[in-house]
Amino acid sequence: MNLDFEKNMPEIEAKIAELTKQKTTDPNAKVEDQLTDLQKQLESLKKEVYSSLTPWQTVQVARHPNRPLLRDYIAGICGEFIELHGDRYFGDDQGIIGGFATIEDRHVMIIGHQKGKTLEENVKTNFGMATPDGYRKALRLMKLAEKFKIPIVSFIDTPGAYPGADAEARGQAEAIARNLTEMSQIEVPIIVIVTGEGGSGGALGIGVGDVILMLSNSVYSVISPEGCASILWRDGSKAPEAAEALKVTADSLSKLGIIDEIIPEPLGGAHRDYEGTLRVVKQALLKHLNILRRVSERKLVERRFEKYCRIGRFKRR
Amino acid sequence: MNLDFEKNMPEIEAKIAELTKQKTTDPNAKVEDQLTDLQKQLESLKKEVYSSLTPWQTVQVARHPNRPLLRDYIAGICGEFIELHGDRYFGDDQGIIGGFATIEDRHVMIIGHQKGKTLEENVKTNFGMATPDGYRKALRLMKLAEKFKIPIVSFIDTPGAYPGADAEARGQAEAIARNLTEMSQIEVPIIVIVTGEGGSGGALGIGVGDVILMLSNSVYSVISPEGCASILWRDGSKAPEAAEALKVTADSLSKLGIIDEIIPEPLGGAHRDYEGTLRVVKQALLKHLNILRRVSERKLVERRFEKYCRIGRFKRR
Amino acid sequence: MGWFRKKEKPPEVVVAKEDLWTICPSCKAHVYKDEWDKNFCVCPQCNFHDKITFQERLDILIDPGTFREINEEVTTADPLEFKDDKGSYAEKAESTKAKTNMKEAVVTGRGKIHGIRVVISVMDFRFLGGSLASGTGEKILLASEYALRHAYPYIVVSASGGARMHEGIISLMQMAKTCAGIARLKKGGIPYISILTDPTTGGVSASFATMGDINIAEPKALIGFAGRRVIEETIKQKLPDDFQTAEYVLEHGFIDQIVNRKEMKNFLYKVLRYWKAK
């Protein structure tokens, strides 16, 4: 998928790839100068485009189909991943997955939304839109982490909770509410990281934690810009204005004090540089795992409660 | 339904009813002597039949369609009943019902199997065979009772857990196991009373308690006599032998130390005398509620554990 | 409670014809406004329970003269400086406040139900659709903390379309904030009763409203997470009429009982007596 605001970036990248390949097959090919030139062009273009993304453009990047997904992060960050299945009530939603994992020498429980890259994967995962079964599986695994006394890392990347008739019938609202309620009292550290789309209640349903991180091009919103535009402006095409007004970017949310840290993606976005992205995510997780391991169980829950108590801007008069 | 071993009891009862009616419409009718005679006959027949029921006959009585059902007990025993619905996961099974109730001045949580008297009721309640939703509803209500610090009274009357494909899919086994596990730790008194059929795991699924009562003509078994006969004798018609061998009557179970008390039904069985049956059940419940209210929460759980620890007959050699 | 809605209606000599009738939003029956109001805004034809104001709700549920509001001074800020085509959130909030004489979409306080002390929060749909935002969340949390401190049962009457978009992510976070309060009630053994009225959807259904030890709904109330239109677009099918009604949600296991408005106070009283009953 090409994003129009990326201008001729894809073409330059294609050309670079071609020349690099040419160099490999024919070591005598005189392409060095051209390559250097193209790489400079690309760097300056990345800088130009990515240092001034509009909120709506950031939404596009956050949704980019080539962006790393949870299983990419797990493969790149975790030495080991033992997937655990099932909610013990109804099913094994693929829109939220989870299991035991190691990050360097740390043992954690990873949970998170899983989108797909192919149509087949997206059918299986509901495009990362979880059902009540997914939220209940996540809660079960968090309780398991609590029993095993290991920290929880929650990866958020969803357009929202699945708006299906069966999901309503099985209590989508209750499942999310239950998680919000229980997560506030879980007696192990919870690190939340928004890696792509933080879509409303479907994101928050596994998003209550001690520290909330966001990748620099991820977004987090109470409603999709399109949804907001069609309700407030009665015009879905006003999504860019809505994205602006809703303050959905990591930058805005950091300024509002909603999130604790922004993890800077490599220039050009996570979809251009998996390795660089995985590296910074891993560093950030290890940093916060080490900070939180020093906090007692009681303090953890107390502080988490206070953290959420503080969220809100109102007047008294 | 006529039970053949009741002989001409139904005819005598019909005749008595007819004469009584005749007396009401015509006060001068000379039926006194005949009535007295018939009543004597009935009494001695009841005594003859009901003082020496075989186990298989007891099974028939325990399953009698006119036997009082949970809603009859509630209507007759409870000053108030506030039915509470739903398992908070999937549905509101009608095979197990429950809610807040008063018995005299005592506030309790009642749960129990509900069979039907009409075909329509039986379709709705699955003939008292509960689904996983029913067991999960029961557990939810027991947890509510624990939070509210009121005792639980559990009425057992089921052929067994519902053996349906959907029940298996939603985890019939897990739902029953969960209840057994959680009930052993519930910190309020649990009084269990078997009023009709105590059918295997489907009965035990709401049957873990501090005191286990049985009506004198009720039965409680690891498997239905028919099922046992067809497995061990390869012949379902050997059910009477199986009923004998399995020791399913209140008397046998009392001797084995599995149940704590037999509540004697009025002569002729509960299906003949609702009022008398309700009275003895109410008395028994009040008695045990009063005994158990004096036990601390910790002691209660400790003793319940010890109670189940003791169940079993084995050798060490 | 025959005086219901009376006090708000000064006697008039000339009444426009359309003012005489209320049209039931559910069955479209024409009902005399007087009858409608005397009937607690419940349709005598189809038993649809229409929206009522927080004051009416309190009049129905709380013993006369016992209600004491808490945190009444909490009111909206405009953290995002939100504007849409029709104006700014700040302006909209101000005009709503003037119109409703409320400062936020929920009123909280303590009071008595047939003598039993409770803490109660009542949402009012007139205030920006009963939406959940900073002020709403703060008041609901503070009320639950008040209940916890005093060991009074906590009751919330929900009526809300969901989170208030105009405060963006901050509104979303109120779901977590209010639920954190509910979790502390659960841990502290304090009863929490949720009453779901028409409508209870989106971020409110997905937070405190479905977390009651006992969840009670009014008849025919719309209760659900996602909007009907969104779901129909997702599944490419028309949904049945009863979808997301209180009755539907009861059948699916998420509601303890559907209770008529007139019987609600007695129902609450009866249920609350079970807490730590002897």
Add this chain to the structure above:
Amino acid sequence: MGWFRKKEKPPEVVVAKEDLWTICPSCKAHVYKDEWDKNFCVCPQCNFHDKITFQERLDILIDPGTFREINEEVTTADPLEFKDDKGSYAEKAESTKAKTNMKEAVVTGRGKIHGIRVVISVMDFRFLGGSLASGTGEKILLASEYALRHAYPYIVVSASGGARMHEGIISLMQMAKTCAGIARLKKGGIPYISILTDPTTGGVSASFATMGDINIAEPKALIGFAGRRVIEETIKQKLPDDFQTAEYVLEHGFIDQIVNRKEMKNFLYKVLRYWKAK
């Protein structure tokens, strides 16, 4: 573990033809008995995991030389003096004991898994269908209590058709008894891992076997509550082939993972390392 099943087979000169082959109960493939046994009784064609003895299971899972049996002297009584057409329970139990060299349908003890101390109970289907009765329940409970006292993880490998009819209601009550032990592990923060093998049904599936913090199944194991025939009679329909298989139960949310027999020990080791990991 190449010596698997070897020691039980004294060398023979003349072998009857039918003894050379094992027919897979699942796919009916003919497999050399030697190959079958070396492959841990797993069908090389369809990966069906056949029943194995408690000793084989312990050999697979527990570090050599580390297993210490506990409560090995617990054995059957005959509380109901149960008789059927083919004889008495007492006789049947005695002949089973002689044949299997076991005293009950489960063997319990402590041991190590790659150095990690655990308590383990292994059911053996050869002993009256791995049925749950007084002795079985007692041993499983005592093992869980042992695990609780020493703070060792508890592992149960189930293989059972359900409760043992011959001890009537006393067998049924073992479901409650064993679950009471599991509840104490949960409360005490001790990991409990359940391994469900072919078959795990009836009273065993409806008690400790489904209560694991982590439930693991072997491929294609039959796992369910009611029997297939009973269900087909109830719903008047043929059930699909995969009904009540491990794979089906996983899909319905009750199993954490399906693990091959050969990988089971490593899987347990890996999982157990997460408990209180630094």
